[in-house]
Amino acid sequence: EPEVTQTPSHQVTQMGQEVILRCVPISNHLYFYWYRQILGQKVEFLVSFYNNEISEKSEIFDDQFSVERPDGSNFTLKIRSTKLEDSAMYFCASAGGQSSYEQYFGPGTRLTVT
Amino acid sequence: GQQVMQIPQYQHVQEGEDFTTYCNSSTTLSNIQWYKQRPGGHPVFLIQLVKSGEVKKQKRLTFQFGEAKKNSSLHITATQTTDVGTYFCAASGAGKSTFGDGTTLTVKP
Numbered sequence: 399e400p401e402v403t404q405t406p407s408h409q410v411t412q413m414g415q416e417v418i419l420r421c422v423p424i425s426n427h428l429y430f431y432w433y434r435q436i437l438g439q440k441v442e443f444l445v446s447f448y449n450n451e452i453s454e455k456s457e458i459f460d461d462q463f464s465v466e467r468p469d470g471s472n473f474t475l476k477i478r479s480t481k482l483e484d485s486a487m488y489f490c491a492s493a494g495g496q497s498s499y500e501q502y503f504g505p506g507t508r509l510t511v512t
Numbered sequence: 513g514q515q516v517m518q519i520p521q522y523q524h525v526q527e528g529e530d531f532t533t534y535c536n537s538s539t540t541l542s543n544i545q546w547y548k549q550r551p552g553g554h555p556v557f558l559i560q561l562v563k564s565g566e567v568k569k570q571k572r573l574t575f576q577f578g579e580a581k582k583n584s585s586l587h588i589t590a591t592q593t594t595d596v597g598t599y600f601c602a603a604s605g606a607g608k609s610t611f612g613d614g615t616t617l618t619v620k621p
Contacts, residue, residue, distance in 0.1 A: 431609070440614055441547075441555060441600060446607040453607030489554055499545055499604040503554040 400424045402504035404490050410510045414479050419507045421473045421490030429498045430473045431491040432465065434458070435506075441489070447473065448498075480511045514539060514603045518612030526620050531588040533615035535601035542605045544584045546575060549614070550597040558586075591619050 403422045411417050423430050432444040445465055446453040452465065464476045473492075477484055487508050491501040517536045525531050535544065543562045547555040559568055561577035561584060568575045574587045588595055598614040 429607075433611075441549075441602075441611040443608055443610060448607065456608070491555075498607075499543060499602075499609060500557055500560055501545070501555075501609065502557060503547075506554050 402490055402492055402502050404488075404504035404507050406507060407505065408508045408510070410512065411480055413482060413511055417477050417480055417509065419475045419477075419488050419490075419509070421475070421504055422471055423473055423490065423492030424494065424502055425471070427492035427494030427502075429453075429493040429501075430465075430467070431493070431501060432475045433489045433491065433503075434486040435489065436486045444475070477509075480509075482511050485509055485511045514541065514605065514608075514610045516541075516544075516601055516603050516610055516612040518601055518615055520615055521613060522616050522618075524618045524620065525591050527593060528590050531591050531595070531617055533586050533599050533601075533617075535584045535586075535612050537582050537603060540581045541584075541603045542581075543603070544577060545602045545604060545609070546584075546586050547600045547602065547611075548597050549600065553597075555600060588617075591617070593619050593621055595619055 405420045430447040433441050435441050445455040445459045462478045466474045487506045489506045490504040493501045545560045546558040549555045559575050565579045566577040572589045576585045598616045600614045601612045602609045
């Protein structure tokens with residue numbers, strides 16, 4: 399069964415450093431998402447991406463964040479200058495087919511900013 | 513933007529008891545999705561509801577969408593230990609999904 403993959407599974411970085419989180423969505427999906435989940439809290443929408451551009455973004459997704467689909471398979475989230483409060487689990491999701499909201503989540507990348 | 517309130521936050525049941533979680537919105541929703549997240553895992557899509565008054569079943573799980581499309585519920589009959597986890601509803605539209613706070617279910621064997 400096709401699945402969304404994410405790398406790395408855990409990233410530790412120092413405050414102020416740039417990080418890139420990588421995702422490989424399901425191959426025939428057209429809609430891509432990034433979410434974050436602070437430990438013990440709900441899933442928070444960051445950004446959606448369709449047709450090589452951002453469809454929608456939340457207030458969390460400020461100028462420090464960017465997304466890219468560089469080669470038609472990978473989907474990346476970059477945080478330019480990490481802050482302590484960026485520590486969270488970051489989930490990539492993709493959707494396609496009959497409904498753009500039937501989303502399949504990857505296993506997540508746990509980001510720890512020290 | 514859309515906001516969805518989910519209750520209860522926690523539910524602890526004895527194995528075999530039923531469980532229900534509710535999702536409410538002050539505005540009319542286009543659709544609602546339900547996800548399950550096991551401890552340490554990622555959200556897994558369960559179902560999407562679109563039509564007013566829609567009811568869908570998956571084995572012991574029953575999902576309902578209210579007539580006014582402002583609320584939804586997930587009911588589990590005769591819970592099992594494999595049902596443990598956090599159940600989230602999500603309302604989606606215009607390229608964005610808003611998740612509820614989730615209901616965390618624990619099941620005592």
